[in-house]
Each structure stands twice: as C-alpha cells, then as structure tokens.
Amino acid sequence: MNKKQKKARIAQIVEALKSIYPDPKCALEYNGDPWKLLVLGRLSAQCTDARVNQIAPALFARYPTAKDMAKAELPELEAYIKSCGLYKTKAKNLKDASALLVEKYDGVLPDNIEELLLFPGVGRKIANLLLGDIFNKPAIVTDTHCIRICGRFGMYPTTEKNPYKIERILSDLIIPAEQSDFCHRIVLFGREYCMARSPRCGECPIRQLCNYYESQLKTKQTQAKKEKYESN
Numbered sequence: 001m002n003k004k005q006k007k008a009r010i011a012q013i014v015e016a017l018k019s020i021y022p023d024p025k026c027a028l029e030y031n032g033d034p035w036k037l038l039v040l041g042r043l044s045a046q047c048t049d050a051r052v053n054q055i056a057p058a059l060f061a062r063y064p065t066a067k068d069m070a071k072a073e074l075p076e077l078e079a080y081i082k083s084c085g086l087y088k089t090k091a092k093n094l095k096d097a098s099a100l101l102v103e104k105y106d107g108v109l110p111d112n113i114e115e116l117l118l119f120p121g122v123g124r125k126i127a128n129l130l131l132g133d134i135f136n137k138p139a140i141v142t143d144t145h146c147i148r149i150c151g152r153f154g155m156y157p158t159t160e161k162n163p164y165k166i167e168r169i170l171s172d173l174i175i176p177a178e179q180s181d182f183c184h185r186i187v188l189f190g191r192e193y194c195m196a197r198s199p200r201c202g203e204c205p206i207r208q209l210c211n212y213y214e215s216q217l218k219t220k221q222t223q224a225k226k227e228k229y230e231s232n
C-alpha cells in the first residue's frame with residue numbers, strides 16, 4: 001500500500017469513528033479550565049481516567065486555583081492524590097507546575113508545545129492534549145489507546161515503539177482538523193471495542209479496515225485448512 005492509499009484508508013477510519021462517536025469529549029472532567037486539564041492529565045499517568053475523575057472534585061474543592069495549589073503543603077496534596085499512584089512525584093510536579101503558571105504566565109497557559117513542555121511533569125502526551133482541547137490546534141495524543149489501536153489498524157509499523165515517532169507518523173497521516181477529536185474517539189473506541197486484552201473484533205463496526213482483524217482471519221483460515229487436511 002503506497003502512502004496515498006494509506007491516507008485514503010485512514011481517512012475512512014477517521015470517518016467511521018466520526019459516525020460511531022459524533023460528539024467526542026475529553027475523558028478527563030476538567031470543566032473547561034485549562035489548568036485543571038493539566039493537573040488531571042498529569043494524574044492520569046499510569047492511572048485510569050475514571051480514578052482521576054473520581055478524586056478531582058475533592059482535590060479542586062481544596063485547591064480551586066493554580067495559586068492555591070502552588071502554596072500547597074506537599075504531604076496534604078499527596079494525600080488527596082494518593083490513589084492515583086506515583087503520588088509523591090505527581091504532587092511535586094503539580095505544585096511546581098502551578099507555581100510556574102502563576103509566577104511566569106500570570107495564570108494563563110501558553111499555547112505552544114515548546115513552552116508547555118517546560119512545565120514540570122508535562123510530557124508530549126499532556127502537551128498535545130492541551131493543544132488540541134484548549135487551543136483547538138492539531139495534536140496527536142499518543143496514549144496507550146492510541147498506540148495500541150492505531151497499531152492494530154496498521155497506521156504505523158508495529159515494530160515502532162517510540163511514542164514520539166508514532167506521533168509524527170500519525171500527524172502526517174491524519175488531517176490536522178480531525179486530529180484532536182480522533183484521539184478522543186480512539187479512547188472511546190478502545191473502551192467499547194478494541195480493548196487491550198480481548199478486543200471484540202466479531203462485533204467491531206470497522207473490522208473491514210483493520211490489519212489485525214485481517215491477519216487473525218487469515219490465521220484462522222490457514223488453521224482450518226490444515227485441520228481439514230489432517231482429518232482427511
């Protein structure tokens with residue numbers, strides 16, 4: 001498949017996901033506050049979005065603004081986020097990132113990846129989430145769902161393990177205006193059909209566009225032929 005054919009196939013996947021999930025939203029409940037999305041994004045590392053959303057109301061009741069979090073006592077902040085894991089590092093990152101936001105940016109997040117990456121605890125995944133969701137810029141969030149599912153679709157070589165390289169490949173293949181919503185849709189799709197361990201391929205509405213499904217089908221057909229041959 002040449003690049004043009006690949007892009008056409010990916011456009012079909014993008015459209016199919018659009019019809020399945022016409023109104024995708026960020027899985028993290030940040031109520032339109034950019035700083036809260038940064039906080040929740042950081043907490044979601046090696047944790048589920050559901051868990052992060054669960055602790056968010058109490059956390060933001062105690063620390064309603066970046067200014068409040070910048071002044072937090074670390075042991076207290078740690079207690080609020082403990083169930084999200086890696087809580088000592090995360091608490092320090094959140095306090096330092098909030099302080100940077102207040103002191104250098106007067107509470108307003110910058111709208112470019114270079115500066116977003118300067119915030120403690122913010123890697124490309126969170127920075128792209130912020131760019132797409134807050135600033136409506138093209139951005140691919142290479143989280144675990146995106147890496148797994150796009151790999152199964154054959155959007156990038158599965159030998160590629162570097163999230164940054166995967167991000168670059170996908171950025172080139174998915175039209176910029178669709179990138180941010182595509183990533184939200186992939187999260188929803190990963191929860192409903194394309195789970196990590198047991199994807200529901202038989203019920204998947206876009207299995208005809210999936211490399212993984214095609215290869216599984218071929219394996220089953222070869223196996224069936226072999227069994228038939230051996231039983232004769």
Ligand code: SF4
Nearest residue numbers: 194201204207210213
């Ligand atoms: S066919 Fe299976 S592996 Fe492919 S996208 Fe659908 S659920 Fe995922």
